[in-house]
Amino acid sequence: MAQKRVLMKGNEVIAEAALRAGCRNYFGYPITPQTEVMHYMAKKMVQIGGNFVQAESEVSAINMVYGAAAAGARVLTSSSSPGISLKQEGISYIAGAELPAVVVNIVRAGPGLGGIQPAQGDYFQATKGGGHGDYRNIVIAPASVQELYELTVEAFNLADKYRMCVMILGDGTLGQMMEPVAFRDVEPIEVYEKPWACTGRGERKEHNTVTSIYIDPDVLEAKNRELQDKYAVIEKDEVRYEAYGLEDAEIVITAFSTCSRISKNVIRQAAEMGIKVGMIRPITLWPFPSKIISDTAAMPNVKAFLDVELNAGQMIEDVRLAVNGQKPVYFHGRMGGNLPTQKEILDKIIEIHNGGNN
Amino acid sequence: MAIVFQPTEGLTKKPLHYCPGCNHGIIHRIIAETLVEMGLLDDAIGVASVGCTYNSYEYFSCDFVQAAHGRAPAVATGIKRTHKDKVVFTYQGDGDLASIGTAEIIHAAARGEKICAFFVNNAVYGMTSGQMAPTTLLGQVTTTSPFGRDASYQGYPINVSELISNLTGAVYVERVCVTDYKNIMNAKKAIRKAFEVQLSGKGFAFVEFLSTCPTNWGKDPIEAMDWLKEKMIPQYPLGCFKGADVDFTKSDDNEEVKA
Numbered sequence: 001m002a003q004k005r006v007l008m009k010g011n012e013v014i015a016e017a018a019l020r021a022g023c024r025n026y027f028g029y030p031i032t033p034q035t036e037v038m039h040y041m042a043k044k045m046v047q048i049g050g051n052f053v054q055a056e057s058e059v060s061a062i063n064m065v066y067g068a069a070a071a072g073a074r075v076l077t078s079s080s081s082p083g084i085s086l087k088q089e090g091i092s093y094i095a096g097a098e099l100p101a102v103v104v105n106i107v108r109a110g111p112g113l114g115g116i117q118p119a120q121g122d123y124f125q126a127t128k129g130g131g132h133g134d135y136r137n138i139v140i141a142p143a144s145v146q147e148l149y150e151l152t153v154e155a156f157n158l159a160d161k162y163r164m165c166v167m168i169l170g171d172g173t174l175g176q177m178m179e180p181v182a183f184r185d186v187e188p189i190e191v192y193e194k195p196w197a198c199t200g201r202g203e204r205k206e207h208n209t210v211t212s213i214y215i216d217p218d219v220l221e222a223k224n225r226e227l228q229d230k231y232a233v234i235e236k237d238e239v240r241y242e243a244y245g246l247e248d249a250e251i252v253i254t255a256f257s258t259c260s261r262i263s264k265n266v267i268r269q270a271a272e273m274g275i276k277v278g279m280i281r282p283i284t285l286w287p288f289p290s291k292i293i294s295d296t297a298a299m300p301n302v303k304a305f306l307d308v309e310l311n312a313g314q315m316i317e318d319v320r321l322a323v324n325g326q327k328p329v330y331f332h333g334r335m336g337g338n339l340p341t342q343k344e345i346l347d348k349i350i351e352i353h354n355g356g357n358n
Numbered sequence: 359m360a361i362v363f364q365p366t367e368g369l370t371k372k373p374l375h376y377c378p379g380c381n382h383g384i385i386h387r388i389i390a391e392t393l394v395e396m397g398l399l400d401d402a403i404g405v406a407s408v409g410c411t412y413n414s415y416e417y418f419s420c421d422f423v424q425a426a427h428g429r430a431p432a433v434a435t436g437i438k439r440t441h442k443d444k445v446v447f448t449y450q451g452d453g454d455l456a457s458i459g460t461a462e463i464i465h466a467a468a469r470g471e472k473i474c475a476f477f478v479n480n481a482v483y484g485m486t487s488g489q490m491a492p493t494t495l496l497g498q499v500t501t502t503s504p505f506g507r508d509a510s511y512q513g514y515p516i517n518v519s520e521l522i523s524n525l526t527g528a529v530y531v532e533r534v535c536v537t538d539y540k541n542i543m544n545a546k547k548a549i550r551k552a553f554e555v556q557l558s559g560k561g562f563a564f565v566e567f568l569s570t571c572p573t574n575w576g577k578d579p580i581e582a583m584d585w586l587k588e589k590m591i592p593q594y595p596l597g598c599f600k601g602a603d604v605d606f607t608k609s610d611d612n613e614e615v616k617a
Contacts, residue, residue: 025436025439025440051439053435053469056461056462056464059429059462061432063426063429064432064433066423066426066429066433067405067423067434067435067436067440068440069436070437071423071436071440071441072440075436089426090426198403198422199403199421200401200402200420200421200441200444201399201401201419202400207415207418207419207420208421208422209416209421209422209424210422210424211415211423213412213413213424
């Protein structure tokens with residue numbers, strides 16, 4: 001049961017959640033706006049006898065993650081957009097070698113060095129691969145500090161269950177905001193045996209190897225098929241979303257994380273004006289909740305979708321694929337580190353309600 | 359009949375894919391033998407790199423992790439921090455360690471990471487067909503220095519052992535070669551000492567092996583050995599750059615706290 005609530009910053013909660021999930025290895029490199037994850041780990045991880053290493057680069061940090069994961073550990077790294085770009089090489093290797101790891105991206109505005117304010121411009125990078133090769137990461141988008149806690153713990157379970165990288169996709173707002181969080185007495189840690197891990201041969205007859213290279217095309221294709229089979233299971237079993245007021249909605253907002261919170265307030269305002277607005281908030285960005293969006297698009301009461309993002313329109317591509325032409329999909333986005341105001345979104349809803357232009 | 363030579367259990371039975379006259383086979387063998395002789399085979403975790411030895415995990419019979427190009431010291435850091443009681447070593451070539459992986463090797467050494475790095479320097483990129491490496495000698499012809507390495511155009515070779523030995527965290531640094539029996543025995547001693555350093559918990563150990571690449575040097579195996587002795591050793595002198603006088607098997611009063 002939930003205990004007393006404490007006021008904590010999002011980034012610190014990520015670190016605390018990782019420790020509670022049994023993670024004893026953190027490797028990172030400073031970058032705004034996620035550094036509090038590091039600061040918290042630098043202190044707490046050492047106090048409990050875990051490993052904290054400030055690496056010389058994000059590239060090195062993700063390869064330390066690769067090593068610790070190959071050795072069988074629960075392991076975390078965190079960064080923000082430009083740093084996550086540097087980690088993509090390692091994330092691809094983690095996918096190829098099928099290693100469990102949790103990577104946090106507290107997204108800031110890009111491209112390039114961009115800015116340090118919140119954004120969602122890394123949606124494509126997070127959900128479509130990011131590094132080289134045919135692979136997926138499970139991508140989780142919490143919308144509150146409480147969710148940052150619960151879903152970070154869950155991320156470690158999913159990483160071990162499927163032997164893959166799970167990315168927590170937050171943004172500068174979520175990482176920096178303070179909210180009350182209620183910690184559980186006992187965490188729902190799922191324990192998975194790791195007989196494949198490189199722990200030293202010990203009593204084993206055969207030596208273990210962790211690798212992502214398969215020179216023979218047939219062997220590599222078979223390996224790729226195994227990965228795709230695994231991803232198909234995840235698409236079937238691990239989709240998470242929050243649906244809100246769909247049953248009588250005229251307009252359905254699709255938004256994740258910070259944008260979903262702003263949108264929720266707008267839904268109340270619209271209701272006061274007699275416009276019924278619902279929302280589908282993807283919690284897993286991959287696997288994407290396509291079915292609920294597709295089913296909602298087929299509902300006669302639903303006239304249109306409005307996708308709200310902190311980018312030029314990225315998730316909207318997946319929304320449109322799911323809607324599949326059944327209803328129009330409108331967009332409102334802000335970039336550069338700006339957030340949409342409730343009024344902006346409400347104006348867009350009124351425009352759509354009045355028959356708006358796509 | 360007395361057995362005078364037999365396969366080491368430190369290596370698998372898989373035939374090596376290396377070219378005739380390449381020194382990787384000898385270096386694999388003496389690392390594997392040393393692990394067995396020191397009773398470390400069951401506790402060892404190796405890290406393979408990118409290059410001709412990308413699949414050295416198929417030859418060594420201890421646990422092995424294959425790393426991205428240049429990243430082996432970072433991967434080894436993650437492994438060693440997870441299993442502090444195991445013996446962790448990297449096996450890297452000169453393109454891997456001295457070019458794309460300079461940051462990783464320098465910082466692993468600077469942190470005094472309790473690992474061993476075995477660095478095989480053959481002055482050329484082998485796997486990708488003989489391009490110029492940071493260690494390529496001045497005047498040496500390669501596929502990307504077809505007129506010979508020109509210092510005014512392509513800069514100078516990097517002497518990695520000398521560089522690493524300047525870092526406080528690196529407590530043992532030695533350069534060896536395996537051109538003949540005497541040098542092979544000396545190289546084996548260096549490997550043993552590197553593992554002793556790791557067992558002592560005193561810091562980072564680095565052994566550089568000068569090595570041949572007959573295929574990409576365009577020489578037969580004998581010529582390649584001679585070229586190594588005549589050309590490489592003047593640029594890369596053999597010897598111990600750090601920790602020569604220290605017996606790492608003995609603990610002293612000021613021993614650092616083990617990681």
